């Protein structure tokens with residue numbers, strides 16, 4: 181049944197518009213905005229790790245088609261074969277960075293287990309009924325002296341790179357693992373060992389020959405939960421690493437200082453010529469802009485500078501002894517590079533800034549939903565929301581912002597103990613890019629509390645035709 | 655070697671009786687650990703679910719409280735701080751019983767290791 185007049189999506193594995201390029205994705209960010217259809221489904225991580233529910237984590241397929249009878253419901257789940265994975269972030273085998281490479285399809289999801297170090301490959305040829313195709317077992321990962329896979333980016337040339345946060349013992353240093361897209365085998369380490377100690381997220385801008393990576397901590401430090409003693413002992417990160425993309429070497433390390441504690445998600449602007457990007461410092465609750473300030477001889481990335489451009493004030497709460505930090509846990513940039521969105525997971529708001537001038541973001545709107553200061557029931561008559569806005573995803577046209585509420589199972593337990601019992605939700609805002617405003621969509625709430633095995637946590641969100649946090653252009 | 659002997663049961667040392675008491679109050683299960691087997695391995699062989707994550711002693715997802723008996727960690731329990739070890743917490747993924755044991759298990763136990771530091 182297809183009442184919207186476009187393909188309902190079970191068959192086509194890539195969008196079918198008129199371009200002369202052969203590979204996956206879109207030729208430019210502007211093409212992604214203009215040529216994409218509204219997303220009809222989302223893939224969302226669902227998890228049980230760390231709870232008493234005897235079930236493995238899963239990939240959820242969420243119906244996003246407002247004309248469908250199952251709108252805002254989990255319509256399919258791909259269960260992983262093992263328990264204990266903590267599925268966290270995931271990515272595509274190919275993106276717009278390979279849009280010139282014929283024969284490649286954006287079709288396989290690479291889904292790592294953060295705690296288990298197991299890597300799953302899911303085939304989404306049938307979008308509404310994806311299938312688990314392959315598994316890389318933890319032992320194979322440990323052989324590369326790495327563990328705790330995090331961000332997955334496809335890179336030009338049919339390779340996939342994963343940031344890895346630790347060594348096989350869950351200690352430092354981390355590094356990067358490279359997979360071969362043709363058979364999803366481990367190619368080895370992407371980086372020469374010894375370039376970095378801590379790792380977390382990364383984003384690359386190939387035309388500028390630059391990659392930026394961030395820092396969380398050693399897995400053994402963050403896995404059990406957050407402890408201020410570890411912060412005082414210097415076990416949490418506060419640095420950005422500027423890499424020579426071609427050479428795979430760190431050219432510069434920027435210490436963000438006290439105001440840049442725990443720099444997590446990092447996003448370059450989508451324009452392949454831009455050297456501007458943003459990173460959210462979770463613990464210090466600030467957003468930094470970084471950009472190239474100097475070219476250097478040769479074709480290296482040049483010299484970069486980072487500057488705090490948004491500061492979230494901690495707030496007094498009657499039940500807390502100390503002011504509550506916002507905790508900026510995720511951020512993203514709209515495909516037209518005009519707006520920055522980020523979440524304050526502890527406060528409970530998601531914010532929208534105009535970044536037309538990326539050094540001077542201008543606050544335009546926000547939505548309160550859950551968290552420690554937002555409404556428990558942001559949608560009247562709907563279930564209680566525990567946890568604040570966390571992982572974000574934005575439609576390619578910039579008009580629909582979605583988010584989930586779980587951060588990391590052990591950290592959820594600490595800050596929102598109720599979330600394990602009630603499960604996460606996925607919410608949505610309608611965005612007006614022209615006016616720079618957002619409205620909570622009161623018709624949309626996906627209840628991960630209602631899963632067959634019991635309440636689940638929900639984490640990162642992706643859709644088949646590309647999204648604002650996985651596509652890079654050459 | 656017992657009737658359920660198989661790979662991993664090297665037969666040296668007696669099996670140990672493990673009472674796994676659920677922290678959420680849902681009851682107690684008794685399983686038998688073969689020689690050199692961890693608490694988690696023994697529970698899994700008996701089809702008894704207890705939480706785990708990394709299986710290498712780094713994540714604390716499998717934390718249990720040792721109420722009686724003794725265990726030896728196969729390797730450094732890196733996810734536990736000295737204060738946790740002193741309080742009797744063990745990691746079931748790397749803890750090998752050296753006597754009959756009673757353990758408090760379940761996800762609530764790992765949750766006791768950290769609290770909201772601002773509250």
Ligand code: FES
Nearest residue numbers: 707708709714747
């Ligand atoms: S499962 Fe990670 S410490 Fe035991």
